[in-house]
Amino acid sequence: xxxxxxxxxxxxxxxxxxxxxxxxxxxxxxxxxxxxxxxxxxxxxxxxxxxxxxxxxxxxxxxxxxxxxxxxxxxxxxxxxxxxxxxxxxxxxxxxxxxxxxxxxxxxxxxxxxxxxxxxxxxxxxxxxxxxxxxxxxxxxxxxxxxxxxxxxxxxxxxxxxxxxxx
Numbered sequence: 001x002x003x004x005x006x007x008x009x010x011x012x013x014x015x016x017x018x019x020x021x022x023x024x025x026x027x028x029x030x031x032x033x034x035x036x037x038x039x040x041x042x043x044x045x046x047x048x049x050x051x052x053x054x055x056x057x058x059x060x061x062x063x064x065x066x067x068x069x070x071x072x073x074x075x076x077x078x079x080x081x082x083x084x085x086x087x088x089x090x091x092x093x094x095x096x097x098x099x100x101x102x103x104x105x106x107x108x109x110x111x112x113x114x115x116x117x118x119x120x121x122x123x124x125x126x127x128x129x130x131x132x133x134x135x136x137x138x139x140x141x142x143x144x145x146x147x148x149x150x151x152x153x154x155x156x157x158x159x160x161x162x163x164x165x166x167x
Contacts, residue, residue, distance in 0.1 A: 010054030014061035030136040032143035040108035041151025043084035076119035080112025109148025
């Protein structure tokens with residue numbers, strides 16, 4: 001059931017990334033990255049095994065609806081999942097509390113947004129664009145981090161729990 005929810009949310013995030021956010025933000029580098037926020041927040045609460053629909057569907061929609069190739073969007077989204085999995089691994093060895101997971105989701109969203117922008121700037125052949133628009137990129141990274149924490153908080157109640165004697 002949750003895979004279907006994530007698939008729909010991933011498709012909506014990709015469509016909103018290309019359709020709604022350009023109307024709200026004049027500079028493309030200041031736009032928060034909704035698929036990155038969704039993957040980071042979902043991975044850190046529900047686990048990486050459930051993130052694969054968004055890792056495939058969102059870049060496919062972004063690539064089909066824009067002028068960039070699908071493969072670049074897939075490569076741009078993979079660091080988000082890698083950082084989320086690494087943070088989840090370290091979080092599992094510690095006491096799992098909501099603030100730690102929310103902070104981890106924000107960190108994964110921030111690193112993922114920076115990597116996403118970097119990969120797409122390299123793919124466009126204009127890597128110096130990132131240096132010129134560092135203030136806008138910082139805004140996008142911060143807003144994406146906040147959205148990642150919001151996604152993690154929204155799905156916190158649905159996290160899988162260990163079944164044990166008292167769990």
